[in-house]
Amino acid sequence: MVAYEMIQNLKEIYEGQARQERYETSKALLQCKMTEGTPVGAHVIKMMGYVQMLEKLGFPLKNELAIDLILQSLPVCEAKRKGKKVAKSKGSGKTKAKGKNVLKPKGAISKDGKCFHCNKSGHWKRNCPVYLEEVKKAKAVGASVSGTAHEKESS
Template identity: 55%
Template sequence: MLEKLGFSLKDELTTDLFLQSLLDSFKPFVLNFNMNEINKTLPQLLGMLRTAEGDMKKGGSKSILVVREAKRKEKKVAKSKGNGQTKAKGKNALKAKGGISKDGKCFHCDKSDHWKRNCPVYLEEIKKAKAVGASV
């Protein structure tokens, strides 16, 4: 109508006005059209809209979720050498920094025949603390 009055619209403005006048059910189509910067003439756009409308009636516009099983990386473990210990290879191998001393010193009573978790003085203090806490 505007062209008859002597005011011609550019193709881009005409397409934008046409897409804005569509129903809400065409929002995915409009979003796809704008995201992909598709440049079509009005007759081509009308054909695309008819195809999209046919797909909507068939129910072809439903989303499909594809789930794939992730590939897992397996840790390589060396076979036992007879002493019950295994060695891990690669990046995941843990290395002891200082080693473990079997004849350690108790941090609670400073005796060298046991560790704090086995200290009779420490264990007795824990029992007393629990008894006092339970009675209060």
């Protein structure tokens, strides 16, 4: 045999094995998923081993593709949170209650409550005609409502 024929013969023999190994390695790389509870470092090292093996077999991957494959193999935390309540936002502190947790007033609300402004029954301060008239006058004069209410108490 001439050297050229020997090289061709060896290529035919080992090329099939390399193709099969490349197929198995790429399959393992693409199907590799990290299980929860295992260290991320060990998983990344395992994935990098697959990438390096493909490079040795004549099929190098670009860095961006290798990084994307590794990131896609990591578990997604958001899928785990499905159905849980979203954390409260730091806002005014007021929250709306829904469903069964709605707070109900302990005492009954009646229309014959006493007005805290004029001490007459049948309405509350927010609907008191005397109070509303004083508010109108105070706005027209420019004085504060609390100032007119304070003057009324002292007289």
